[in-house]
Amino acid sequence: MKTPDNRRQRGVTLVELMIVVSIIAIIAAVGYPNYIESVRKTRRADCAGALALLANAMERHYSITGSYLGAADGGGNTGAPAVFNTACPIDGGNATYNLTISAATATTYSLQAAPTGGQANDKCGTMTLTNTGVKGVADASSGYDWQKCWR
Numbered sequence: 001m002k003t004p005d006n007r008r009q010r011g012v013t014l015v016e017l018m019i020v021v022s023i024i025a026i027i028a029a030v031g032y033p034n035y036i037e038s039v040r041k042t043r044r045a046d047c048a049g050a051l052a053l054l055a056n057a058m059e060r061h062y063s064i065t066g067s068y069l070g071a072a073d074g075g076g077n078t079g080a081p082a083v084f085n086t087a088c089p090i091d092g093g094n095a096t097y098n099l100t101i102s103a104a105t106a107t108t109y110s111l112q113a114a115p116t117g118g119q120a121n122d123k124c125g126t127m128t129l130t131n132t133g134v135k136g137v138a139d140a141s142s143g144y145d146w147q148k149c150w151r
Contacts, residue, residue, distance in 0.1 A: 043089075043118070072104065080100055087116075127150070135150045
């Protein structure tokens with residue numbers, strides 16, 4: 001097609017545009033799930049660190065009182081911790097894990113970080129930590145290597 005001043009117009013054809021859109025769609029279809037899993041892994045690592053900090057708070061409570069008893073809200077032995085934050089991330093923002101003391105005696109404790117919010121569909125499920133440093137997961141997806149949850 002010629003313009004009134006006899007110069008040829010140049011541009012992008014519809015076919016070329018559709019090819020570019022298709023390539024972008026393929027890249028997004030592959031990249032987005034990987035991005036989401038990377039975000040979940042980062043949140044999980046952040047909360048694993050917070051769980052270790054909660055264990056430190058439990059040890060501090062023990063050094064002051066001589067027992068792990070009474071470290072939960074209201075002086076209880078289970079539930080939300082009174083000696084530390086109750087959710088991850090600990091510096092604020094939308095909660096991705098809820099921290100709880102699942103069991104406490106005078107000499108032992110067990111802690112949990114249960115996924116919530118944007119982390120609710122995490123295949124690792126609830127991370128656990130005991131006073132002896134034993135790490136684990138409860139309700140992880142069937143067949144999933146739970147040790148990957150703590151890496």
